[in-house]
Amino acid sequence: MRVLILGGxxxxxxxxxxxxxxxxxxxxxxxxxxxxxxxxxxxxxRIGGFGGVEGLVRYLQxxxxxxxxxxxxxxxxxxxxxxxxxxxxxxxxLASLTRAPWTEQAGDRWQHVSNTESAAMxxxxxxxxxFLTIGRQELPVFASAPQHHYLARLIDAPKGERLPPHxxxxxxxxxxxxxxxxxLMRDKRIDVVVSKNAGGDPTYAKIAAARALGLPMIxxxxxxxxxxxxxxxxxxxxxxxxxxxxxLRGV
Numbered sequence: 001m002r003v004l005i006l007g008g009x010x011x012x013x014x015x016x017x018x019x020x021x022x023x024x025x026x027x028x029x030x031x032x033x034x035x036x037x038x039x040x041x042x043x044x045x046r047i048g049g050f051g052g053v054e055g056l057v058r059y060l061q062x063x064x065x066x067x068x069x070x071x072x073x074x075x076x077x078x079x080x081x082x083x084x085x086x087x088x089x090x091x092x093x094l095a096s097l098t099r100a101p102w103t104e105q106a107g108d109r110w111q112h113v114s115n116t117e118s119a120a121m122x123x124x125x126x127x128x129x130x131f132l133t134i135g136r137q138e139l140p141v142f143a144s145a146p147q148h149h150y151l152a153r154l155i156d157a158p159k160g161e162r163l164p165p166h167x168x169x170x171x172x173x174x175x176x177x178x179x180x181x182x183x184l185m186r187d188k189r190i191d192v193v194v195s196k197n198a199g200g201d202p203t204y205a206k207i208a209a210a211r212a213l214g215l216p217m218i219x220x221x222x223x224x225x226x227x228x229x230x231x232x233x234x235x236x237x238x239x240x241x242x243x244x245x246x247x248l249r250g251v
Contacts, residue, residue: 001245003027004065004085005043007143010202011097015234022238024098024245028063032072032079052168067244069237070228071097077198077223084226091102093244094228097237099199100213101222102207109216119194119218123148128191131184133206135196139163151188175202181209194218 003019005012007029019027020042033047049192050056054055060068070083079097104110116138123130123145130223132142132152142164149166155173185193193210210217229244231237245251 001025001063001067001248003067003069003241004060004063005069006072006079007031007041007073008076009097009099010200010233011099012069013041014041015069015071015237016041017096018187018234018238019043019241020146025241032076032247037184044179052182053082053089057089060086060090066248067093067095067241069095069097069231069241071237074099074198074222074225077225078088080227084228085140087228093187095231095237095240096230097226097234100228101197101199101212102216102219102234103206107210107211107214108207109210109214110219111216112219112221116220117144119220120145122218123192123194129189131188131190131193131206132202133193133195139167142167151190155187163226176187176205178205178208178212181205183210185209185213185215190215192218194220196220196221247250 001024003025005015005027019025027043029041029043031045033049034047040172050059061070061186068083068087072078072079083094104119111122113122116134120142125147126151127147130148130150132150136154136156138183139158140161140163142150143162146165150164151168151170153170153172156170157171170218192214195206195217229240231240
């Protein structure tokens with residue numbers, strides 16, 4: 001069965017490894033292309049957008065895709081909406097591989113905000129040393145709060161964008177361990193951490209480090225993401241795919 005995985009997450013990479021050696025499926029992994037050198041994958045990989053819903057529909061039809069798995073980032077709401085609409089138009093089965101959000105633990109000091117603009121606003125007027133762990137695309141938002149000193153960690157450096165004047169870029173690819181995160185925040189004299197509630201284990205160490213150091217976190221809420229059939233792990237996704245395959249084959 002021909003499968004399209006909309007990827008870009010650790011869960012998508014895990015699913016790709018499972019399907020690469022499974023003769024029941026012929027899968028392709030699609031990446032948005034937001035990092036210049038994505039990690040090598042064990043499946044045929046396409047990089048770049050589809051051109052909206054209609055472009056995705058054309059791709060699904062041209063490639064004779066029989067099922068789609070949306071394993072995009074929890075904040076990739078537009079791609080998920082396109083997947084739902086395209087699968088509705090083509091009548092294809094769609095699974096959404098979800099990741100549980102982080103939840104507050106004893107000792108956490110979280111301030112919840114609805115979006116990045118609100119995060120920049122609640123930093124306040126007094127200059128602070130801010131650790132931004134939000135990715136590259138939304139860094140320009142913090143140019144509206146130029147009084148702060150920012151440390152931003154990302155995979156690729158931003159290009160041609162208006163950035164905060166007091167910004168230090170740290171290019172690194174996770175996962176990161178607790179000791180390293182704690183040392184980084186202590187050495188850089190961080191006052192507050194800004195994060196999206198991405199969930200998952202690879203970047204949880206920053207949450208634990210902020211807790212250990214007693215640092216406040218500004219936590220940006222997840223957007224509402226359209227979804228298909230919800231699955232919670234790569235293994236569950238494979239079982240769902242096999243159910244779809246058997247249904248299509250009349251087995």
